[in-house]
Amino acid sequence: MYYDFIVIGSGYGGLSAAALLVKNGFNVLVLESHSKIGGCASFYKRKDFLFDVGATTLSGVRNDQPVGILFNELGLKPKLKKIDPGIVIGMNNKSIFRYSDQERWIEEAEKHFGEKNQKTFWNEIHSIDNLAWQFVNKNYKLPIRNLNDFIAISNPSNLKFIKLLRTLFSSVEKSIEKYKFSDNTFYKFLNEQLLITTQSKIDEAPYLTAAMGLVYPAETYYPYGGMYKPGELLMNYIIQSKAEIKFKEKVIELKQVNDFYEVKTMKGNSYKAKGIISNIPIWNMAKITEGNIQNYFSKYSEKFNSAWGAFTINFAVEAKDDLPSVYFQIHTEKEIPYCNSKSIFVSFSEKDDFEKAPLGFRTVTISTHTDVNNWYGLTKDEYEKRKELAASSILNIFDNYFAEKLGNEKLFLLSGTPNTFEFYTQREKGFVGGIPHSIKRNLMFMPPNVTPFENLYMVGDTVFPGQGTPAVILGALNVSKRIMDKK
Numbered sequence: 296m297y298y299d300f301i302v303i304g305s306g307y308g309g310l311s312a313a314a315l316l317v318k319n320g321f322n323v324l325v326l327e328s329h330s331k332i333g334g335c336a337s338f339y340k341r342k343d344f345l346f347d348v349g350a351t352t353l354s355g356v357r358n359d360q361p362v363g364i365l366f367n368e369l370g371l372k373p374k375l376k377k378i379d380p381g382i383v384i385g386m387n388n389k390s391i392f393r394y395s396d397q398e399r400w401i402e403e404a405e406k407h408f409g410e411k412n413q414k415t416f417w418n419e420i421h422s423i424d425n426l427a428w429q430f431v432n433k434n435y436k437l438p439i440r441n442l443n444d445f446i447a448i449s450n451p452s453n454l455k456f457i458k459l460l461r462t463l464f465s466s467v468e469k470s471i472e473k474y475k476f477s478d479n480t481f482y483k484f485l486n487e488q489l490l491i492t493t494q495s496k497i498d499e500a501p502y503l504t505a506a507m508g509l510v511y512p513a514e515t516y517y518p519y520g521g522m523y524k525p526g527e528l529l530m531n532y533i534i535q536s537k538a539e540i541k542f543k544e545k546v547i548e549l550k551q552v553n554d555f556y557e558v559k560t561m562k563g564n565s566y567k568a569k570g571i572i573s574n575i576p577i578w579n580m581a582k583i584t585e586g587n588i589q590n591y592f593s594k595y596s597e598k599f600n601s602a603w604g605a606f607t608i609n610f611a612v613e614a615k616d617d618l619p620s621v622y623f624q625i626h627t628e629k630e631i632p633y634c635n636s637k638s639i640f641v642s643f644s645e646k647d648d649f650e651k652a653p654l655g656f657r658t659v660t661i662s663t664h665t666d667v668n669n670w671y672g673l674t675k676d677e678y679e680k681r682k683e684l685a686a687s688s689i690l691n692i693f694d695n696y697f698a699e700k701l702g703n704e705k706l707f708l709l710s711g712t713p714n715t716f717e718f719y720t721q722r723e724k725g726f727v728g729g730i731p732h733s734i735k736r737n738l739m740f741m742p743p744n745v746t747p748f749e750n751l752y753m754v755g756d757t758v759f760p761g762q763g764t765p766a767v768i769l770g771a772l773n774v775s776k777r778i779m780d781k782k
């Protein structure tokens with residue numbers, strides 16, 4: 296069988312690209328190494344409970360944002376609930392409510408961090424975010440690869456976006472000097488908030504992507520049934536359109552042969568297609584290719600040779616009380632052992648989400664950043680010791696904050712390290728969350744979606760525009776437009 300496109304991987308990047316191609320009449324095959332869709336946004340079940348393995352919050356769902364655009368285009372309606380406050384931040388024995396409404400949030404920020412310049416700062420952040428969304432929606436030939444892309448971007452109607460350029464090359468730290476914030480806790484707040492979005496701190500994060508990251512909790516949505524559920528809609532759309540998704544089909548070789556590509560899988564199967572959309576990280580691409588294609592990905596892998604890993608904990612718990620949000624970031628004074636963060640991100644299932652937990656219970660996903668090097672090259676005993684120490688420290692932070700609201704018993708308690716992510720998603724070294732944004736390696740220098748090889752495209756969080764479900768979906772939307780341009 297000869298396909299128009301083979302999509303490698305069924306994370307949000309791969310599923311979105313496949314659904315868009317199918318909609319446009321292409322004959323598509325999706326090959327997924329795991330037994331389920333979702334990758335970093337996947338799930339597992341234990342009895343009546345369903346646990347998200349990584350991602351839990353959906354954003355970018357407005358009609359002018361990637362998730363909204365994709366689902367509208369396919370005529371699909373995921374069951375979502377807007378969460379307000381989008382996140383509650385527990386720091387210095389206080390709870391800060393990140394309200395959706397801008398004015399209400401500014402009042403809250405002034406209450407906690409002092410009145411000086413909070414309003415001007417947040418108004419600026421929101422206006423950069425707004426302009427940035429307008430820019431990316433209007434310009435899909437990004438990052439600029441050649442003269443044609445340059446001509447497209449040089450359109451006079453883009454002049455109003457020129458002010459964004461400065462924010463791309465200036466760090467948050469530098470950009471906010473003018474505000475002279477004197478409260479150190481505000482810098483800590485910014486650092487930990489940025490770590491979950493740009494994957495970097497204020498000295499490294501470009502002001503542009505930081506603005507988008509800081510505004511994201513204003514539009515946070517909870518997907519009923521699990522983070523994979525909108526992805527399941529995409530999967531059903533693909534299957535109903537008579538395209539195929541094959542599970543447990545790990546791709547181990549990708550070769551360009553004349554004017555088509557040949558893909559071999561671990562099961563010993565071989566498939567051919569005119570084009571490839573790869574949803575696997577750039578580091579993994581270098582392992583399954585050869586010749587010029589391999590050189591291309593090896594160069595990018597060397598240039599972007601590090602990313603964060605994640606330490607996660609899942610369990611179910613009895614909920615005694617209502618909670619002000621389902622998403623929390625809890626800050627701590629000391630770094631968590633073998634993790635490189637001073638905060639944990641906690642997500643609960645909604646109390647009426649009975650696909651995830653029975654009445655009176657909630658499932659919980661906790662995640663924090665870790666350097667992957669903490670978890671490799673260890674004896675089994677040392678690995679288990681570190682895992683135990685990190686987990687108990689995280690659970691301590693959790694228990695201190697939620698003590699009165701939840702039952703004591705933690706059901707189906709499991710923790711995961713970068714090794715776990717590597718095992719289930721195949722991601723090299725368990726690197727997750729894409730390539731950290733920095734002023735030196737900002738958006739425009741990220742590996743592009745279009746490669747120099749005819750009909751070989753990349754989607755996912757290690758290529759433009761980076762990490763998070765809205766970003767990988769934007770990458771898929773851009774790739775589909777590029778392909779349609781050629782049709």
Ligand SMILES: Cc1cc2nc3c(=O)[nH]c(=O)nc-3n(C[C@H](O)[C@H](O)[C@H](O)COP(=O)(O)OP(=O)(O)OC[C@H]3O[C@@H](n4cnc5c(N)ncnc54)[C@H](O)[C@@H]3O)c2cc1C
Nearest residue numbers: 304306307308328334335349350351352546755756763764
């Ligand atoms: C702990 C954690 C929390 C996060 N929280 C959020 C959040 O709240 N909101 C948010 O928007 N984002 C969040 N993110 C980021 C988000 O999950 C990812 O950026 C996004 O899901 C990545 O999607 P992807 O399509 O690029 O890749 P992946 O999800 O990695 O999908 C790639 C797929 O390819 C498959 N695959 C790999 N190798 C092969 C092969 N050789 N052959 C066939 N198949 C293969 C994998 O099994 C996987 O299914 C979080 C990430 C982590 C780790």
